[in-house]
Amino acid sequence: MSGALKPSKLLGMAWLNLKHRKLRTVLTTLSVVIGITTIIAVASLGEGFRGEIKQRLEHGFELDVLIVFPGSFVAGLREGFSQSDVDYIKGIENVTLVTPLITVPLTEDLELCNETGAKLGAFTIGGVNFNEMRELLPQRFTLWKGEFPVENETGKMILGYKASIVNETMVADVGGNVSLILSHGFMRWNFTVSGVLAKGGTSGITNFDYWAFIPIEDAIKLARNKEKPYQIILVKVSNPQKAESVARGIEKHFSPYSVTVFVPTALIRQVDGILNLVQMFLVAIGSISLLVAGVGIMNIMTVAVMERTREIGILKAIGAKNRTVLSMFLAEALLIGVIGGLIGEFTGYLLSYGLATVLANFIQPSGVSIAERPEVHRIEMAPSFSPLWMLIAFIFAIAICIIFGLYPARKAAKLNPVEALRYE
Amino acid sequence: MANLAGFSLPVLLDVRNIKKSYRMGKVIVQALRGVSFSVMEGEFLAVLGPSGSGKSTLLHLIGCLDRPDEGEIILDGKNVLKLSDDELAELRLKRIGFIFQFFNLLPRLTALENVELPLMLARVPEREAREKAKKLLELVGLGGRLNHKPSELSGGEQQRVAIARALVNDPKLVLADEPTGNLDTKSGWDIVNLMRKLNEEMNQTFIVVTHDQKVAEVADRIIYLRDGLVEGIKSVPR
Numbered sequence: 282m283s284g285a286l287k288p289s290k291l292l293g294m295a296w297l298n299l300k301h302r303k304l305r306t307v308l309t310t311l312s313v314v315i316g317i318t319t320i321i322a323v324a325s326l327g328e329g330f331r332g333e334i335k336q337r338l339e340h341g342f343e344l345d346v347l348i349v350f351p352g353s354f355v356a357g358l359r360e361g362f363s364q365s366d367v368d369y370i371k372g373i374e375n376v377t378l379v380t381p382l383i384t385v386p387l388t389e390d391l392e393l394c395n396e397t398g399a400k401l402g403a404f405t406i407g408g409v410n411f412n413e414m415r416e417l418l419p420q421r422f423t424l425w426k427g428e429f430p431v432e433n434e435t436g437k438m439i440l441g442y443k444a445s446i447v448n449e450t451m452v453a454d455v456g457g458n459v460s461l462i463l464s465h466g467f468m469r470w471n472f473t474v475s476g477v478l479a480k481g482g483t484s485g486i487t488n489f490d491y492w493a494f495i496p497i498e499d500a501i502k503l504a505r506n507k508e509k510p511y512q513i514i515l516v517k518v519s520n521p522q523k524a525e526s527v528a529r530g531i532e533k534h535f536s537p538y539s540v541t542v543f544v545p546t547a548l549i550r551q552v553d554g555i556l557n558l559v560q561m562f563l564v565a566i567g568s569i570s571l572l573v574a575g576v577g578i579m580n581i582m583t584v585a586v587m588e589r590t591r592e593i594g595i596l597k598a599i600g601a602k603n604r605t606v607l608s609m610f611l612a613e614a615l616l617i618g619v620i621g622g623l624i625g626e627f628t629g630y631l632l633s634y635g636l637a638t639v640l641a642n643f644i645q646p647s648g649v650s651i652a653e654r655p656e657v658h659r660i661e662m663a664p665s666f667s668p669l670w671m672l673i674a675f676i677f678a679i680a681i682c683i684i685f686g687l688y689p690a691r692k693a694a695k696l697n698p699v700e701a702l703r704y705e
Numbered sequence: 706m707a708n709l710a711g712f713s714l715p716v717l718l719d720v721r722n723i724k725k726s727y728r729m730g731k732v733i734v735q736a737l738r739g740v741s742f743s744v745m746e747g748e749f750l751a752v753l754g755p756s757g758s759g760k761s762t763l764l765h766l767i768g769c770l771d772r773p774d775e776g777e778i779i780l781d782g783k784n785v786l787k788l789s790d791d792e793l794a795e796l797r798l799k800r801i802g803f804i805f806q807f808f809n810l811l812p813r814l815t816a817l818e819n820v821e822l823p824l825m826l827a828r829v830p831e832r833e834a835r836e837k838a839k840k841l842l843e844l845v846g847l848g849g850r851l852n853h854k855p856s857e858l859s860g861g862e863q864q865r866v867a868i869a870r871a872l873v874n875d876p877k878l879v880l881a882d883e884p885t886g887n888l889d890t891k892s893g894w895d896i897v898n899l900m901r902k903l904n905e906e907m908n909q910t911f912i913v914v915t916h917d918q919k920v921a922e923v924a925d926r927i928i929y930l931r932d933g934l935v936e937g938i939k940s941v942p943r
Binding site: 286290598600698 | 765768770791794795797798803805809810811822827828874
């Protein structure tokens with residue numbers, strides 16, 4: 282098509298014109314660089330932080346295990362579950378294993394002591410079926426030492442790591458005898474420690490460090506309500522993706538608000554959703570700086586069109602079409618967008634690592650020294666660069682430059698050639 | 706074919722009763738009040754008149770940079786007023802060459818690049834364009850200054866570059882608006898003689914607007930313009 286320049290010529294001339302106004306070009310490009318840097322830094326840091334939180338949550342929970350509690354936030358605490366509740370849940374589709382827990386909190390009135398009368402580190406007595414627990418939580422319900430009691434073997438106890446070790450001394454070891462003492466000796470049950478669980482590590486609901494487990498047959502004797510003795514039902518589903526539908530199935534069985542089903546995948550999804558929203562919000566704020574850059578481009582190009590009015594007249598006189606003039610100015614905006622975008626991606630990359638280092642020192646869990654609680658990992662703030670974000674930012678830079686360049690470029694294209702030639 | 710005042714040549718341009726007014730501030734200026742004339746192919750025509758006579762406006766209208774309020778302009782058999790803006794641009798690119806009083810070269814391009822520009826717009830292949838531009842710069846006597854920027858050239862040299870640029874697309878019609886107006890007498894005459902030489906050797910049609918009677922005398926015919934009207938047409942005897 283005649284009257285139009287080849288793209289290579291167009292860009293070549295644009296480059297010449299930009300070079301001619303070096304300082305202006307550099308400053309305008311700088312504003313684009315700042316905008317893209319902000320977006321890249323915010324997006325990659327947000328992405329990295331989000332990934333870290335998600336990973337921690339996934340690590341802290343078994344994604345295929347639902348935890349069913351009696352009562353709810355609305356209705357308050359309610360009596361426990363019965364065996365028929367357990368049996369009902371077993372019948373729900375995609376449920377592979379159901380095991381009930383009897384939990385008895387240790388208080389001043391119910392103490393767990395070793396042979397010398399020293400209190401153990403446990404906070405809760407859990408009555409469980411050991412085999413089912415091991416099958417349900419194969420990664421977490423593992424022994425540090427000793428062994429699990431065999432089926433139906435009563436009078437045995439498995440201690441959580443922190444239950445057996447108080448102030449760095451082993452208060453109850455494998456083979457030792459411990460006693461549950463009610464009302465300072467009014468009643469006493471004796472157990473033999475058959476094993477100690479491995480350290481739980483990260484947080485999460487199923488952290489058993491401060492628990493002491495006994496066979497469910499023993500625990501039932503401690504339960505106040507023998508008909509509805511279970512305070513927790515753990516439910517394993519065939520696939521984490523089925524967790525929420527199973528949870529709905531469980532809720533249906535009970536009257537409204539009389540049960541709470543904790544679904545780890547739902548929690549993670551919600552937290553991730555919130556973090557995603559926060560990230561988007563930050564990126565949106567970052568994008569404002571790019572808009573400001575766009576206004577700067579519009580300003581500088583409007584001035585350039587005025588300065589080059591005569592030149593535009595000449596181009597039109599020798600046969601340049603309106604759209605040729607338009608594309609010549611847009612090519613300059615495009616070049617600024619491409620160069621500013623590329624530099625911005627690079628500086629954004631650098632900035633996010635710099636920021637990550639600075640921020641990491643601010644967001645460590647407060648009040649706890651890492652030495653004291655090594656299981657609370659140091660939060661990593663490594664930025665995560667997704668090619669998608671890089672691409673979006675780059676396209677955004679170019680789009681902003683083109684959109685804001687369009688007005689002055691159109692102004693140039695529409696100039697009347699006679700008036701443009703007369704312009705001094 | 707037309708038979709006008711003894712000429713028996715094909716008519717390249719026919720201007721019929723064109724009128725044009727424009728606004729200058731609050732005043733409406735009647736620049737052209739009904740101008741008619743014809744130009745033959747290969748003719749060298751001068752439009753002579755004092756400033757304010759409307760001769761520049763006339764040239765802009767013939768050059769398709771603007772449209773008249775009334776009247777018709779037939780260029781090479783085509784009524785240019787019926788063409789779209791893009792078609793007019795195409796016409797300027799391929800059929801018309803412009804030479805201006807202030808040379809109007811692009812300051813950031815070299816002499817060669819300035820001459821190449823119309824070829825680039827016409828999408829002539831790069832190598833061919835370069836050859837052609839060089840040839841024309843040699844023709845106007847600037848073979849040795851191809852890579853000079855306009856600011857490194859004298860006024861006369863810049864006007865030669867402008868002439869090369871005007872001719873590079875082989876236009877049918879070359880329009881010159883006071884081409885000597887910004888030059889010293891000698892450079893001015895060199896330019897006039899160069900245009901006349903190109904007119905004779907390449908049979909290119911020239912319309913030169915001037916207020917200089919001596920420059921006008923070089924032409925085949927002179928159109929006298931005053932207050933937006935043709936005062937008279939005179940053939941210059943050779």
